[in-house]
Amino acid sequence: MKKAVVLFIGLCGVLAAGTMALAVGKSGGSFPWLKEKNGISPEFIFTYAENQPQDYPTTRGAMKFADLVYEETKGRIKINVFFGGELGDEISVLEQLQFGGVDFARVSVMTMGTAVPMLNVLQLPYLYRDGNHMWKTLDGDIGQEFMEGLKGSGVVGMSWYDAGARHFYNSVKPIERLEDIRGMKIRVAESDLMSKMVEAMGAKPVPMAYSEVYAALETGRIDGAENNWPSYESMGHFEVAKYMTVDGHNRIPELQLVSEATWNKLGEEDRKIIMECAKKSSVYERELWAKGEKEAEERLLKKGCIVTELSHIEQIRFRAMAMTIYQKFGKDYIDIINRIEEIQ
Numbered sequence: 001m002k003k004a005v006v007l008f009i010g011l012c013g014v015l016a017a018g019t020m021a022l023a024v025g026k027s028g029g030s031f032p033w034l035k036e037k038n039g040i041s042p043e044f045i046f047t048y049a050e051n052q053p054q055d056y057p058t059t060r061g062a063m064k065f066a067d068l069v070y071e072e073t074k075g076r077i078k079i080n081v082f083f084g085g086e087l088g089d090e091i092s093v094l095e096q097l098q099f100g101g102v103d104f105a106r107v108s109v110m111t112m113g114t115a116v117p118m119l120n121v122l123q124l125p126y127l128y129r130d131g132n133h134m135w136k137t138l139d140g141d142i143g144q145e146f147m148e149g150l151k152g153s154g155v156v157g158m159s160w161y162d163a164g165a166r167h168f169y170n171s172v173k174p175i176e177r178l179e180d181i182r183g184m185k186i187r188v189a190e191s192d193l194m195s196k197m198v199e200a201m202g203a204k205p206v207p208m209a210y211s212e213v214y215a216a217l218e219t220g221r222i223d224g225a226e227n228n229w230p231s232y233e234s235m236g237h238f239e240v241a242k243y244m245t246v247d248g249h250n251r252i253p254e255l256q257l258v259s260e261a262t263w264n265k266l267g268e269e270d271r272k273i274i275m276e277c278a279k280k281s282s283v284y285e286r287e288l289w290a291k292g293e294k295e296a297e298e299r300l301l302k303k304g305c306i307v308t309e310l311s312h313i314e315q316i317r318f319r320a321m322a323m324t325i326y327q328k329f330g331k332d333y334i335d336i337i338n339r340i341e342e343i344q
Helices: 002-024 057-072 090-099 117-123 131-138 141-148 192-200 210-219 229-234 268-302 312-329 331-342
Strands: 044-049 077-082 104-108 155-161 166-170 185-188 204-207 224-227 243-250 254-259 306-309
Touching: 044 057, 044 090, 057 077, 057 104, 057 155, 057 254, 057 268, 077 268, 090 104, 090 155, 090 254, 117 141, 117 192, 117 312, 117 331, 131 141, 141 155, 141 331, 155 268, 166 229, 185 192, 185 210, 192 204, 192 312, 210 224, 224 243, 229 268, 243 312, 254 268, 312 331
Parallel strands: 044 077, 044 104, 185 204, 185 224, 243 306
Antiparallel strands: 104 254, 155 254, 166 224, 166 243
8 A cells, every 4th residue: 555655656746747847848937837926826827839949039029928928917827938849840839729739829821821721812922012011911900800810710819920031042053033943943831832833933842841951952952942031041051052032022921829728718808918918029029030130141141142132124023923823822812912912
């Protein structure tokens, strides 16, 4: 009997240790449920999933959000941010959000488009004239319509995060004209829309996991890829693909999300606080992104990257070819696409 009791106590200790390790994770804190603010212990302890590293703008935005919520609720709501993909990749995190296994997350519109087809509109190439045009769209009535379109998906939209403009880079030669990209093997995310866009430009899309891109560029399995400046730098792709063409073919935003199951646990006052904190963290993240994007470009220029700016004529040619996919991916949303185009 004594042996059984000892074993039971030991097992409880192991489980408790495991639970504490999970709650701490990479969030950087110690045991959050032992902490108090103004003598109040947390009423809720939630998880936030982020797949980028600790110093990335979206991760820092998530941490800002968590801090703001903790402050505004006077310690009643504690959110632990798990970064670096500790809780899974974006697809698995989205699934966990939908059944309540994860409480909060930052997810790309590219990932969300599989669950909410309407969001694929925001992935269309050359949809915006520039960054200001995108934020006027997302921060206005149209952005709210996209948020409302999430109803029934198991998640609730809170705010928009920046992920910068995406450009083409390669290891072969500068891309100065549409003809230069033709025949190139270009890595794309596993997205039919992205594959069709690259095909429309005359290149060969190669769907591939993000983690495989460096080796594929190094070995010649692919000639190039497309992404934003910070990712191009942080993943070291500039080391094996020094030619960058700044065309801004996509500006694909990110979404801060909360699980509907978690949302339903909260009262109206806490919901209001969380929404306000999410929007404040969005402003903070965008500022970080703009600063980081500029600094990354400056560093890479010093490291020998060769940057090409498309001429006005070539911009028109690239845009015209890419927009041939609108009929397939945007035909059900022509009205909203036209409304986006009209925003000044």
